[in-house]
Structure formats: C-alpha cells, structure tokens
Amino acid sequence: MKFTWFNLMPWPHLPNDFREKYRSVWVDIPTTLYDPAKGHDLYNTYLDELEYAETLGYDGIGVNEHHANAYGLMPSPNIMAAALARRTSKAALVVLGNSIALYNPPIRVAEEFAMLDVISGGRLLAGFPVGTSMDTNYCYGDIPGLTRERYAEAHELIMRAWREQEPFAFNGRYTKLRYANCWPKPIQSPPPIFIPGGGSLETYDFCLDFDYVYCYLSFGGYKRAKQLMDGYWQRVRDRGKDLSPYRAGFAQTIVVAESDAEAERDYREHIDYFYNRCLHVYPGFADAPGYRTIKTLKANVTTQMTQQALGDVSRMSWDQLTHDGYVIAGSPDTVVAQMKDLITGLRVGNIFCLIHVGNMPKDKCMRSSKLFAEEVMPKLRDMWPEYANDDRFWIHPLGRHAQRAAAAAVGG
Amino acid sequence: MKSRLMDVAGRHQIRVYEGGSGPELLFMHGAGGLLANDPFMARLEQRYKVTAPLLPGFEDSDSTQQLRTMLDFTLFGFDVWEALGLEDPIVVGHSMGGMIAAEMAALSNTVVKRLALVGSAGLWIDEEPIPDLFAKLPFELPELLFHDPTKFSALLSAGGDFNDPEFLTTFLVDNARRMSTAGKILFPIPDRGLSERLYRIRARTQVVWGASDRLIPPIYGKRLAEGIRGATLTTIPNAGHMVPYEQPDAVLAAIAKLHN
Numbered sequence: 001m002k003f004t005w006f007n008l009m010p011w012p013h014l015p016n017d018f019r020e021k022y023r024s025v026w027v028d029i030p031t032t033l034y035d036p037a038k039g040h041d042l043y044n045t046y047l048d049e050l051e052y053a054e055t056l057g058y059d060g061i062g063v064n065e066h067h068a069n070a071y072g073l074m075p076s077p078n079i080m081a082a083a084l085a086r087r088t089s090k091a092a093l094v095v096l097g098n099s100i101a102l103y104n105p106p107i108r109v110a111e112e113f114a115m116l117d118v119i120s121g122g123r124l125l126a127g128f129p130v131g132t133s134m135d136t137n138y139c140y141g142d143i144p145g146l147t148r149e150r151y152a153e154a155h156e157l158i159m160r161a162w163r164e165q166e167p168f169a170f171n172g173r174y175t176k177l178r179y180a181n182c183w184p185k186p187i188q189s190p191p192p193i194f195i196p197g198g199g200s201l202e203t204y205d206f207c208l209d210f211d212y213v214y215c216y217l218s219f220g221g222y223k224r225a226k227q228l229m230d231g232y233w234q235r236v237r238d239r240g241k242d243l244s245p246y247r248a249g250f251a252q253t254i255v256v257a258e259s260d261a262e263a264e265r266d267y268r269e270h271i272d273y274f275y276n277r278c279l280h281v282y283p284g285f286a287d288a289p290g291y292r293t294i295k296t297l298k299a300n301v302t303t304q305m306t307q308q309a310l311g312d313v314s315r316m317s318w319d320q321l322t323h324d325g326y327v328i329a330g331s332p333d334t335v336v337a338q339m340k341d342l343i344t345g346l347r348v349g350n351i352f353c354l355i356h357v358g359n360m361p362k363d364k365c366m367r368s369s370k371l372f373a374e375e376v377m378p379k380l381r382d383m384w385p386e387y388a389n390d391d392r393f394w395i396h397p398l399g400r401h402a403q404r405a406a407a408a409a410v411g412g
Numbered sequence: 413m414k415s416r417l418m419d420v421a422g423r424h425q426i427r428v429y430e431g432g433s434g435p436e437l438l439f440m441h442g443a444g445g446l447l448a449n450d451p452f453m454a455r456l457e458q459r460y461k462v463t464a465p466l467l468p469g470f471e472d473s474d475s476t477q478q479l480r481t482m483l484d485f486t487l488f489g490f491d492v493w494e495a496l497g498l499e500d501p502i503v504v505g506h507s508m509g510g511m512i513a514a515e516m517a518a519l520s521n522t523v524v525k526r527l528a529l530v531g532s533a534g535l536w537i538d539e540e541p542i543p544d545l546f547a548k549l550p551f552e553l554p555e556l557l558f559h560d561p562t563k564f565s566a567l568l569s570a571g572g573d574f575n576d577p578e579f580l581t582t583f584l585v586d587n588a589r590r591m592s593t594a595g596k597i598l599f600p601i602p603d604r605g606l607s608e609r610l611y612r613i614r615a616r617t618q619v620v621w622g623a624s625d626r627l628i629p630p631i632y633g634k635r636l637a638e639g640i641r642g643a644t645l646t647t648i649p650n651a652g653h654m655v656p657y658e659q660p661d662a663v664l665a666a667i668a669k670l671h672n
Contacts, residue, residue, distance in 0.1 A: 027547075138547065141600040145592035146480060173480075284547040288599070290592025297588055 001343065001380050002394060004060030004094045005053030005369060006251065006352045009046050009080075010071040012359030013038060014277050024282035026069045027138045033070065043073070045362050047080065051087050052366060056373035059394075060092035060125060062352055065099055066132075067139035071278035071358075078112045085120040089403070092395045093120050096194055096215070096352070097127020101147055102140045105175045106154035107182060110161040114186040121404070122187035122397035127215075128155060129196045134281065137288035145290030148202075150174050162190045192393050194249060194350075199228045200296045204235040207247070213350060213393050215249035219279060222252055222342035223325030229346040245343075245384050246393040249350030252342060253327045253357055256371040260330040266364055267357065268318045271327055274358030276315045327357075332375035339376060343383050349393070413453050413462070417472070420465075421491045426473040428496070429464040432457025435671050436501035439464040440489065440509030442531075443545065443594035445471065448570040452656040455664060463501070465492045469593030482597050482604035486515040490523075502670055503615075504528040506656055507628070508594055511606065514636075517617075518609040526670040527615035529636060530663060531625055531653050533598060534606035540629050546591065546599055550574040550583060559624045559652040567657055610639035617643035620666045622651030622658065644669070 014033060015021070022029060050061045063080040066072030074080055081093045093116060098109045109128075117124035130136065130151050137144045153172045160168070161182035170180040193212040197203035207214040214232055216225055229248065236243060255271070257263035287297075321327045328338045343351070355372060356365045382388070397403065413431040420426055429446065431453070437460035439453070446453060446464060456462045467488070468475040479485050489512050493501070503524050505513030510532025517524035536542070543556060551574040554565030572579040597604055617640045621633030630647060637645035646666040651658040 137599070143595050143599050144546075145595050282547070284549050284552075288546055288595070289588040289590070290595050292588070294585065294589060297585055 001377075001383055002059040002092075002246070002350045003377055003380075004062045004092070004350065004352050005050065005056075005058040006062035006064075006094070006096075006354055007046050007050055007356045008064065008066075008071055008354065009043075009073040010274065010278050010358055011073060012042070012273070014070060014273075018277050019280050022280075024285060025071055025278055025280050026066075026134045027282070027285045029068065029070050039073070046356070047083055047087075049356060049362065049365055049369070050080075050084055053369055053373075054088045054091040056370055057377065058091060058353070058369075058373060060094040061088065062094035062096055064096045064127070065129070065135070067135045069134070071274070078116060081116050081124075082119065085116055085123070088120075088123075091123065092125045093123050094125045094194075094352075095127055096125075096196065096217070097129050099131030099136055099140075100128050100154040100158060101142060101151040102131060102136060103154070105177060106157050107161050107175075107177065107180060109154070110158040110182045111184075113158075113191065114162070114182060114184045117186035117188055117191055118184050120397075121402070122191075123395050124186065124188065124191045125194060125395055126191040127194045127196065128158075128212075133288045133291040134285045137291055138285050143290075144288035147291060148293075159190065162186060187398060188396050192395060197232075198296075199231060200293060201235065202293065204232050205239075208236060208239050208241055211247075211392065213247055213249055215251070215350070215352070216346075217251040217352065219251075219253065219275070219326065219354075221321075221325035221327065222250065222338075222346060225250060225346055229348070233347055243347070244349065244387050244390050244393070245347050246349035246387060246390050248346065248348045249352060250342065250346050250348045251352035251354055252339075253354040254335060254339075254368075254372060255327065255329045255355065255357060256332060256335050256368050256376060257329075258331060258371075260334055263329045263331070263334075264318060264322075267329060267360070267368070270358040270360040270364070271318060271321060271329070272315075272358075275321060275326065278358055332371060335372065335376050336379045339380055340383070343380060349384055349387065349390075413450065413457060413464075418465075418495060420488070420495045423477040423491070424468055424473065424475045424488070426468065426492070427466045427471050428492075429453060429466075430462065432460050432462045434460045436460070436498055437462050437667075438489075438493065438498060438501040438503050440503070440505035440513045441466065441470070442507030442509050443591065443598060444507075444568070445590055447567055447657070451567070452660055452663075455660045459664065459668075460502070463496055463498065465496075467593050469589040479593065480596055482515060485512050485597055486519050489513070489516045490520065500525060502526040502528065502667065504530065504667060505532060506530045507653065508533050508598060508602075510534065511597065511602065511604075514606055514613065514640075515604075515609070517615045518606070518612040521612045521614045524613075524615045526617075527613070528618045528620060528667050528670060530620040531622060531628055531655055532619070532632075532636060533602040533628060534604070535632050535635055536601055536603035537631060537635065540631050542602060542628055542632075543626070544600070545627065546595065550580065550587070556627050557653045559622060559650055559658055564654065564658060567654075607635075607639060610636070611641075613640045613643075616670055618666045618670055619643050619645045620655065620663055621645065621647050622653060622655035623647050623649045624651065625653045625655070627653040 063077040167181035510529040511534035554561035
C-alpha cells in the first residue's frame with residue numbers, strides 16, 4: 001500500500017454564519033474573508049505538517065490546485081511542491097495535479113514538473129486533472145464545451161515534450177509552438193501519472209490506454225464510491241489489463257484518536273467545519289453546461305437545483321458522516337477495520353489521506369497523523385502481497401548515492 | 413410550424429422549421445432555442461416565408477464537425493443559407509442569434525441586405541455587465557428574461573415545473589446540450605470582437621430591444637445602433653429580453669420597416 005498525506009489547505013477562519021451570508025465557498029467568495037497576515041502563518045503551518053508527514057513514514061505528501069476557493073488555498077501547487085522539494089528527501093511529491101488545459105502554453109506544465117522532478121531527485125508524482133468546472137470554467141474562463149478537447153491536446157503536448165530528444169513543431173488547435181523544447185527534462189521518464197476521474201467511461205479508457213493511475217477524489221467517502229470503482233475495475237477487466245490495485249487511488253477523510261469517543265470529542269468541530277462550511281458551493285457553479293459529456297450527465301444528473309432543495313440543505317451530523325463512511329474516525333482499531341473495508345472494497349493501492357480537516361489546529365493534526373502512521377498504516381501495508389513488487393505506478397528516484405542529501409541542503 | 417432534418421455541407425444534420433409565405437425571412441434563434449409550438453414563429457409565418465434553422469445541440473440538430481469559433485458559427489449561417497437556396501432573406505436574430513446574424517452581415521456585407529437584431533448579444537460594456545447566464549439555476553431564469561415573469565415563465569418550461577425534480581432532470585440534460593453550443597461564443601463573456609467589425613455592416617438595420625431587458629440591458633441596443641451605419645433603434649415598453657414573445661406586434665412592426 002502507498003499512503004499519501006494530503007493537505008487541501010483550507011482557510012480556517014470562515015465565520016459561523018458563512019452559509020447564511022455567502023452563497024459559495026468557491027468562485028465568488030469575497031476576499032474580505034481572507035487575511036494575508038493570518039495566511040502567512042497558515043501556509044507555513046500547513047507546510048510544516050506536510051514535512052512532518054514525511055518523518056512519520058508516509059510514502060507521499062500531496063498538494064493540489066484550486067482557484068478562488070476558501071477550502072483549497074493552492075492556486076499554484078507547484079510553488080508548494082517546490083518548497084517541499086527542498087525540505088524533504090524521501091517522500092513522493094504528489095502534485096495532484098496541474099489542470100493542464102489552463103496553462104498557456106501547456107508546455108509550462110512539462111517544464112515546471114521537470115524542474116520539480118530534477119530538484120527532488122526524481123520524486124515527482126504528476127497529476128493531470130481536467131479541473132473542476134468551478135476552477136476551469138468559472139474561475140479560469142475556459143469554454144466548457146471545448147475543455148476536454150483542450151485537455152487532450154495539452155496532454156499530447158506535455159508527454160511529447162518529455163519524450164522527444166530534439167525540438168519539434170507542435171501544430172495544435174489551441175497551442176502552436178514552432179519550437180517545442182522542454183528544458184530541463186525530468187529524471188523519471190516519465191514521472192508516474194495520476195488522473196482524477198468522476199466515473200466517465202472516457203476517463204477509465206484514457207487511464208488504461210496509457211497505464212495511468214485512476215483516482216477518485218471525492219469527499220463522499222468509501223461507501224458511496226463502491227459503484228464508481230466497480231465500474232472502473234469492470235472496464236479494466238473488459239480491456240484485458242492486469243488487476244493491480246496500484247492502478248487505482250482513493251481520497252478518504254480520516255481522523256484517529258485513542259478511542260472512538262475521543263475522536264468525536266476532539267475532531268467533531270473540525271469535521272463539521274469542513275463538511276458544512278467548506279463544501280458550501282453554489283449549485284450554479286457546479287457544472288457548467290458542456291463540461292460533462294451528455295452521457296455522464298444523464299447518468300448523474302443533479303436535482304439539487306430546485307428552489308426548495310436550495311432552501312433546505314440540512315447540515316450533516318457527525319453520526320451521519322461517520323456512519324455513512326464520509327469520514328473514517330475513531331480508535332486505531334476502528335480505523336484499521338474500516339480502512340481494510342475501503343482497500344479491499346474499492347481495490348485500491350493508493351490512499352490519499354485527508355487527515356488535516358477544515359479548521360483543525362496543528363497539534364490535533366499532528367496527533368491524528370502520528371496515530372495513523374504508527375498504529376494503522378503498519379497493519380495495512382501488506383494488503384496486496386501478490387502485487388508487492390509492482391512498482392510501475394510509483395516514483396523511481398535517483399539512488400541514494402546520487403541524491404544530494406536534503407538535510408545538507410537545508411543546513412547550508 | 414413544420415420542420416424537417418436537413419444536411420448542411422455534409423457537416424451537420426440540423427432541424428429546420430419552415431412555414432408561411434411572403435418575403436423570405438431567416439430567423440436565428442437565441443441560446444434557449446425555439447420554444448415548444450413557438451408563438452413568435454407562428455406570428456412570423458403569417459407575414460413571411462420563414463426559415464428557422466436550429467444550431468447543433470438544439471433539439472435533434474447535430475454535427476460531425478463541431479463548431480468552435482465565432483467564424484465557424486458565422487459560416488454555419490451561410491452554409492444553411494446555401495443549403496436552403498435562400499435568395500435575399502431578411503435576417504432576424506434574437507439574442508445569441510443576433511450575434512451570429514450581425515457577424516454574417518459584417519463578414520459578407522453585400523449579401524446580407526436587411527437585418528433585425530433583437531436583444532442581440534455580441535457586445536460587452538464594463539459599466540453594465542451582462543449577468544452570467546451560465547451560472548443561473550433554471551428557476552432563476554424567468555425573472556431575468558421577462559418583463560412579466562409570472563405571466564410568461566410557463567413559456568420557457570412548456571408548462572413543466574422547474575421545482576419538479578423529474579422535469580428538471582430532462583430540462584438540465586437538454587439545456588446542457590444547448591448551452592454547450594451557446595458557450596462556444598457566449599462563455600465566459602459574450603464578446604468575440606463584434607464591436608470591431610460593426611463598421612462593415614451595410615445592411616438596412618433595425619435594432620429592437622425590450623425596455624426592461626434584465627439580461628442584456630437596453631444600453632447594449634443603443635451601442636449597437638450607434639455602431640451600425642444608418643441603423644434604427646426601436647425600444648419596446650413592457651418587454652424584457654424575450655421581447656418577441658412579450659410584445660410580438662411591436663417586433664413585427666419594427667421588422668416590417670425593413671421592407672415597406
């Protein structure tokens with residue numbers, strides 16, 4: 001199993017009446033709610049936590065990209081990954097990822113990812129999301145009905161830029177480069193590539209065509225993810241591919257304490273903050289027309305758009321969130337049991353551990369992370385013994401001897 | 413009004429509504445498409461030989477070669493014109509259709525001779541931003557589109573109820589197809605440079621606006637009329653963006669000035 005400690009970097013100071021006063025945590029949330037001086041402390045705390053996760057033995061530390069979003073303060077995940085590259089030496093730098101259609105020209109992603117891979121000695125794990133409709137269409141103005149075509153072209157350009165040894169002309173519909181020439185080249189050729197997906201057949205096939213890792217990054221928890229992941233594995237079988245669980249990844253909110261009661265006592269307010277304040281997104285921003293294919297839309301059309309539904313969205317309680325698997329919470333034993341269900345039920349080899357939650361302070365975050373690393377992870381490590389040597393989907397750093405010791409770099 | 417599926421340049425299979433007799437009139441629809449048993453089309457066919465093609469994504473119109481840019485949409489208009497064998501139609505465009513019609517008149521300025529732009533998209537004025545149609549929920553639309561939303565909102569939904577989940581599901585799927593096409597020229601800001609091409613338009617032009625248009629405010633009508641040589645602006649009271657449905661007689665009277 002591979003465990004990545006992930007931080008969404010939420011803003012922890014949203015007011016108590018946020019849901020009543022503001023229509024969305026994303027896209028049009030006013031920056032009067034942000035305070036750069038507090039932000040200074042926050043970014044550095046969040047980076048401390050990511051660095052701490054490496055010392056606890058997590059396989060990866062993870063960052064992602066959002067725009068105008070109060071629960072995801074990383075418009076540039078590459079800046080965070082660069083900060084981490086210099087302060088860590090073992091963990092994979094999981095950048096999940098760069099919304100490749102939004103970089104102009106997209107060869108910028110090839111260049112920056114190559115830089116991260118080279119600085120870190122080959123520890124980059126590269127994510128290529130399409131990006132949510134909130135980010136891609138509403139915040140960055142990409143035309144929804146053309147987003148997927150632009151994404152496909154950006155992917156072609158980036159992979160070719162990493163592969164080619166000579167400058168080449170790239171005559172795309174959206175990007176034209178007379179001299180496509182990626183300096184530097186990444187150490188890994190290429191870095192492992194993870195694709196966040198939401199259940200469309202097209203994305204299953206895209207991952208299987210290129211042997212990329214399919215990741216389901218929802219906040220809905222493992223019980224609600226079963227049907228979607230079953231669909232993925234069915235497609236893997238249909239395509240005649242091997243069933244390595246490392247072809248798949250899943251994000252799960254997890255909090256660990258000494259006992260179930262202590263978990264509820266210590267983490268309840270932070271879980272509540274995240275699920276009931278941070279996820280307050282205006283439905284008009286959820287899905288720009290054309291962003292999803294009609295086939296996908298027909299399968300998952302939302303009816304949360306009626307006047308009535310908007311009026312009575314009920315708050316989700318701790319009991320509901322933990323019972324329905326949105327959150328795995330409790331003593332190490334409780335968490336181990338549920339994690340085993342998750343791992344076998346979804347057949348995943350990669351877990352993105354969402355252990356920092358909402359407005360959780362550093363001390364609680366560190367304790368929960370430590371308990372998971374010491375009391376839970378060891379019992380899950382060998383869940384897939386028959387795939388113990390399958391390293392196709394993980395980083396391949398330079399050997400120890402070739403890697404400049406990060407500690408020396410930090411000490412000067 | 414009768415309709416049929418028609419091949420356009422081997423690239424599109426589109427639905428075309430046709431009817432009536434009199435002067436030729438080509439109608440380019442807005443982002444919502446034509447309404448069920450469209451009442452404005454019914455009025456037009458009493459006086460004109462009307463042709464109203466549906467863009468790909470509207471009803472069962474579809475494409476093998478998708479439209480991406482403003483030029484694609486403009487040339488689509490002429491491809492349809494040729495496929496139908498139109499000679500010298502009055503070109504009428506409503507909202508998004510007005511944007512396409514204006515582009516056609518700017519591009520091929522000796523071919524389009526009579527033009528009516530009704531609540532037309534295509535310009536952007538920083539001081540009077542157009543609300544984001546792409547972030548509106550269905551139940552918010554009537555207020556935005558009509559002078560009198562209580563009287564006319566049933567038109568939009570063909571009698572369905574936006575607060576009924578089952579109806580809403582069908583509406584959202586159809587709406588996603590329509591707005592996906594519309595988004596190519598309207599998202600995120602409905603300006604593809606028309607203001608820089610208005611000077612080319614030579615057609616006799618009527619700019620027609622609802623006085624209480626809350627989607628594209630009347631200042632846009634004024635600006636369009638100022639930009640097109642010899643254009644006349646007709647502002648119609650007690651009408652919003654859906655002026656052809658709220659005040660059809662006044663819109664017909666404005667169009668009539670193009671040929672009387």
